[in-house]
Amino acid sequence: MLKNALLGFLNYSPMTGYALKQQMDGSTSHFWHAKLSQIYSTLKVLEEDGMISSIIEEQETRPDRRVYSITESGQQQLCVWLNEPLTETGSTKSLLLLKLFFSAQLDKKAIVTQLRLQRQLHEQGMIFYQTETKALIAGIVKQHKGMKKDALFWEATRRFGELCEETYVRWLDETIQIMEEKL
């Protein structure tokens, strides 16, 4: 699905692989992310498939850049994908939960330390969504008034991130208390 994510971003405007990475990190990273190496190789495949096209821009002070643009086929493909209904819920993988599931043999101290560290990290995440991510969206809307409709959807995903982190913090507090009482 990285293919579709890249098409989605290139549908906003032409960009380099490097810029696509930054866009993802700044917007979808809490529900979709990729390494630069994967982005570059996926862009290559997308171009071979005619979904995007690229031109090399020479720069004086910076290295040459390959700027990708979405083609008509690409826009069509993006549209098809967006219209496909999702009939299942996504399946997650969480190392924290997996470890915790098997942690009966660990001592109380190690468990509580682990949980407290996670609590801190998720609290930071929550604050990040409430401030920086929110400001980022507001900033784009201010610059590009035509993006107001898009921003409604970005805000929905931001809000989900915020609620998830809130849930994590709540659950971790609850779990730390139980572990301290009953272990």
Added chain:
Amino acid sequence: MLKNALLGFLNYSPMTGYALKQQMDGSTSHFWHAKLSQIYSTLKVLEEDGMISSIIEEQETRPDRRVYSITESGQQQLCVWLNEPLTETGSTKSLLLLKLFFSAQLDKKAIVTQLRLQRQLHEQGMIFYQTETKALIAGIVKQHKGMKKDALFWEATRRFGELCEETYVRWLDETIQIMEEKL
């Protein structure tokens, strides 16, 4: 990490690959899952590495089964893994969120239909954790009183699943309302 998950289950008791799949489906599936084919091939690697050993049990009415047991090396490895601290939060991938992020070009009806379907699925998930998963854990504790400590950890992961589904339902209700008002 599937390797460690399998070691975790085999540390409870010896089992076949088929049974491991069932155990995972019934307990860790909301934060860790695997296909049978991957389980079989991973068990092969674990045995080559001396983490587990297997014997073939012949059965009369059923196909022969290969029963795996954890070795001392395996228990050691499991213990090492459990003690490694997690200094990061896990990164998720969600198709629903990814699609929603780029959905400004879809029409209102398609979006709301999609969100309503997801709401229904997550409500079902929530109820599942509150009833069936809860009953499953209680059942094991009744049968094996020695598992009471383990059950504390299983319950913590179950509770997380429940809270996550609750969050999903809340967020979906909120988002459906916004889409109906502002789109």
Added chain:
DNA sequence: ATTATCATGTAAAAGGTTACATGATTTG
């Protein structure tokens, strides 16, 4: 001076999914 940023890629390995292949027994 050193670190961060800009900028692009390749190659190998690990992780994971889908499809193929088999076949008896039990349940509805």
Added chain:
DNA sequence: CAAATCATGTAACCTTTTACATGATAAT
């Protein structure tokens, strides 16, 4: 009689991560 369950595996393919490789400029 059909479908589900028990039971095991292989092979091809796709996705993702990690490591390697390079090199200039801008900021601290």
